[in-house]
Amino acid sequence: MSAPLNRSAFVASAAAFAATAGRASAGSRDAEPAASPWMRVLLGSAVGQVPDARAVDADSFRYDGRTYRGRFASVALPDGRIGLLDWVPLEQYLYSVVSREIPSSWAPSALQAQAIVARTYALTKQRPGKAYDVVASESDQSYPGIEAETAQAREAVDATAGKIVTYEGKPARIAYGSCCGGHTADAAELWGTAYPYLRGVPDPYCSPAPDFHWVRTLPYDEFVRALWTVSAGDVDRVELRDLDSSGRPRTVALFGARGETEMKISAFRNALGTQVVRSTLVQSVSVDRNGTVNIAGSGHGHGVGLCQWGAKYLARGGYDAENVVRFYFPGTAVGSA
Numbered sequence: 001m002s003a004p005l006n007r008s009a010f011v012a013s014a015a016a017f018a019a020t021a022g023r024a025s026a027g028s029r030d031a032e033p034a035a036s037p038w039m040r041v042l043l044g045s046a047v048g049q050v051p052d053a054r055a056v057d058a059d060s061f062r063y064d065g066r067t068y069r070g071r072f073a074s075v076a077l078p079d080g081r082i083g084l085l086d087w088v089p090l091e092q093y094l095y096s097v098v099s100r101e102i103p104s105s106w107a108p109s110a111l112q113a114q115a116i117v118a119r120t121y122a123l124t125k126q127r128p129g130k131a132y133d134v135v136a137s138e139s140d141q142s143y144p145g146i147e148a149e150t151a152q153a154r155e156a157v158d159a160t161a162g163k164i165v166t167y168e169g170k171p172a173r174i175a176y177g178s179c180c181g182g183h184t185a186d187a188a189e190l191w192g193t194a195y196p197y198l199r200g201v202p203d204p205y206c207s208p209a210p211d212f213h214w215v216r217t218l219p220y221d222e223f224v225r226a227l228w229t230v231s232a233g234d235v236d237r238v239e240l241r242d243l244d245s246s247g248r249p250r251t252v253a254l255f256g257a258r259g260e261t262e263m264k265i266s267a268f269r270n271a272l273g274t275q276v277v278r279s280t281l282v283q284s285v286s287v288d289r290n291g292t293v294n295i296a297g298s299g300h301g302h303g304v305g306l307c308q309w310g311a312k313y314l315a316r317g318g319y320d321a322e323n324v325v326r327f328y329f330p331g332t333a334v335g336s337a
Contacts, residue, residue, distance in 0.1 A: 039126075045077055097122075099148050110314070113322075125140065177308065179210075183247060184328060185200055190304060206313065211300035216276045216295050220292055230263050279298065
């Protein structure tokens with residue numbers, strides 16, 4: 001995720017891409033509206049050739065078995081590969097994003113809150129000096145194309161058209177995830193940069209979420225192999241240390257025959273995998289050298305910003321979209337891009 005970007009830079013980036021897209025794109029028109037808010041979404045890449053795509057009509061194309069809104073273009077990537085871009089109007093990009101990022105069966109205000117934060121995130125990723133703005137995966141925001149769109153998500157995007165999260169008049173730094181586990185995380189603790197509106201808030205609303213409490217069990221040998229580069233040996237005991245205000249440990253201490261080794265909770269999660277350690281809100285790690293390791297915690301994801309399951313139940317309880325947003329980003333406002 002990137003730092004906030006103001007409106008003038010956003011328009012400039014759209015204009016810069018519009019100036020080149022007609023030349024690079026196999027499926028683009030000759031004239032493009034330079035000042036429109038467009039996204040450059042990286043769909044895929046290949047070595048030595050442009051990934052295969054074909055136009056369906058003037059405003060859509062097929063790639064890798066999916067249909068996308070917008071027009072496709074090729075771009076040279078820093079790693080030497082050739083990338084395929086979808087150059088798509090921001091609001092149309094959000095139709096697919098919102099449809100995938102949050103269930104369309106949830107209350108309209110939850111979907112609208114998701115649309116507002118997803119729009120803000122996309123806006124802050126506009127960078128005219130880069131080859132693309134976002135990738136079409138969870139590394140940025142899931143973007144699976146037209147077939148994944150739902151009527152409810154399109155309605156939520158249209159109902160909030162142009163609305164973004166702002167702080168002191170500028171687009172806010174946005175993050176969101178599935179379930180915070182009862183307290184959102186402080187961005188400064190996880191990423192080293194403090195934002196006044198990303199300091200973490202108590203959130204009892206996500207308690208019905210499937211991953212509000214979780215336990216994962218894995219073989220002891222697998223656990224040791226995953227941590228080998230840190231512990232360099234067997235692990236007899238694990239200690240969670242230096243809890244922050246949300247209850248998340250900042251560090252994990254590993255004890256074994258070679259002594260004690262500390263690592264950051266984020267490194268611990270990455271080493272074991274996010275499917276095993278569902279969040280950084282780890283609450284216990286019990287080690288049985290003769291069998292298994294049990295890891296227990298709460299939540300799913302990094303925990304910073306909007307908690308999607310919490311938004312679901314806030315919306316069900318009568319919060320409108322803007323109040324949902326302000327709950328998770330205190331001190332912000334919802335304004336126009």
